[in-house]
Amino acid sequence: MHQPTITQAKHQLLEKKYSAVELLDAVYKRIDAVDGKVKAYIHLTRDLAHQQAEEADKKLAAGEDAPLLGVPIALKDLICMKDTHTTCASHILENFVSPYDATVVKRLKEAGAVLIGKTNMDEFAMGSSNENSYFHVTKNPWDLNRVPGGSSGGSGAAVAANECMGALGSDTGGSIRQPAAFCGITGLKPTYGRVSRFGLVAFASSFDQIGPMTKTAEDAAILMNVIGGHDPMDSTSANVPLPDFTAALSKDVKGLKVGIPKEYFGKGLDSDVEKAVQEAIKTLESMGMQAVEVSLPHTEYAVATYYILACAEASANLSRYDGVKYGYRSKHADNLMDMYTNTREEGFGEEVKRRILLGTFVLSSGYYDAYYLKGQKARTLIKQDFEEAYKKCDVMAGPIAPVPAFKLGEKLDDPLQMYLSDIFTISANLAGIPAMSIPCGQSKDNLPIGLQLMGKHFDEETLLNVAHRYQHTTDHHLNHPTL
């Protein structure tokens, strides 16, 4: 019973094949059976989820309906849910209990979702492997010796291992799409401003975006209908109409132009990944789409630009962790300055410190123009690349990551190599466009490979439409790991 998609679970709950409580029990039974190996979760919210499932059953019995009524959903542990822990996988927030709901959580609750737990991640969403969690390392359900990707690796692994029907992640430089690719699931980073960030612990505020991680594009559309839309509590939330994403799924994709960015193919791209992505492009053509070559000439500068700007924003955002109002405080301090420095030294992990230091440096007096301002100008050039490319196409397609899931520990001692593995996902965050990952094949080692689809600002509809039609034509998304 733990295998259904959100769409299937919805139907089966309405048909009374099982109750919301029975579905929840089956999901927790699955978690109890496999999470000792996968370690996707940091906290389970069994009691609250049970209450929500009972509530859903009452509503179902009364003939009520809501988009996610009785459906078990997991949350990445940087999204605040009232009266539960939100740790960001950091020692500094280890005991933090959120006093309020994030807007996305409020909307999930209103839609009848059953919120089952908080998933593991790289500390403060900084990382591409989940190895930067303070608590434990999440394993890839396809190969327990490999990383699930990051930073939303816990959400990716939980969906892939059938430990939830769907999950929310967040994506600052690829943190939804890369773990979705590594775990063989569907992940969507919406347009910047499409989903409220209120209650999302901030990493880099001009990049962060919450999005769905699911088994299918159809499920992603259902979640987007619930979590998307303007929110007065987030001043960067876009006040634009929210379309019905599920209505767009079945539209004909014939005649749509798919741009193939030539910079995304070539040196460094694993041959299995290239083969699977090229095969996927042929499938898109067989569906009636027209492939055209496009160019994103500043792609090689994306990683450098991103690490200047995202670290600068992170250094400012994380200055709030000072041991005064909430979170961890060092016990070793006789004066205020020691309290600040010891709290932050003991509370943050090494990757977080690395990024705070880099961000502080690029913003510091004498280096601001050379680094931060230069980065902002490079961001303009990268954004303009996309504007030019979209004159020739409706969506773009390419790889998510140069390689499939890598081995645990493989890149841990070389932060630059880890950063460079984000080369194909980072540009979408710099340009603010929506982008998604869908499974498009398996490597020789039976590891999933992700196809990246990128869209125009606020055009998640076309992305979800193409992804849904692709999943109608192929069955890569139906592959499951054996645990």
Next chain:
Amino acid sequence: MSSDSFDIEKIAFLARLKLTEDEQTRLGRQFEGILQHIDQLNRLDTENVEPTSHVLPLQNVFREDEVKTIFEDGKYLPLAPRQDKDHYEVPQII
């Protein structure tokens, strides 16, 4: 731009981080590589390029200045590591 300019002790102080000697050495070495990579931006001619701070054409968001209860009273102070009655408690400042 040059990666030689990275004074890790000074930056750590600005960031209110107290690094161990071991961390200073290791992170310092890593920053050399990272900054060398970042320095490739020097190849870009950005003379007449406007900086992007935000991808959306955002404008200030205004609202009426009304008193509203957004956060429940009494929920926030108990989150502090140390508090005294209705105050946050910190080590001696002066």
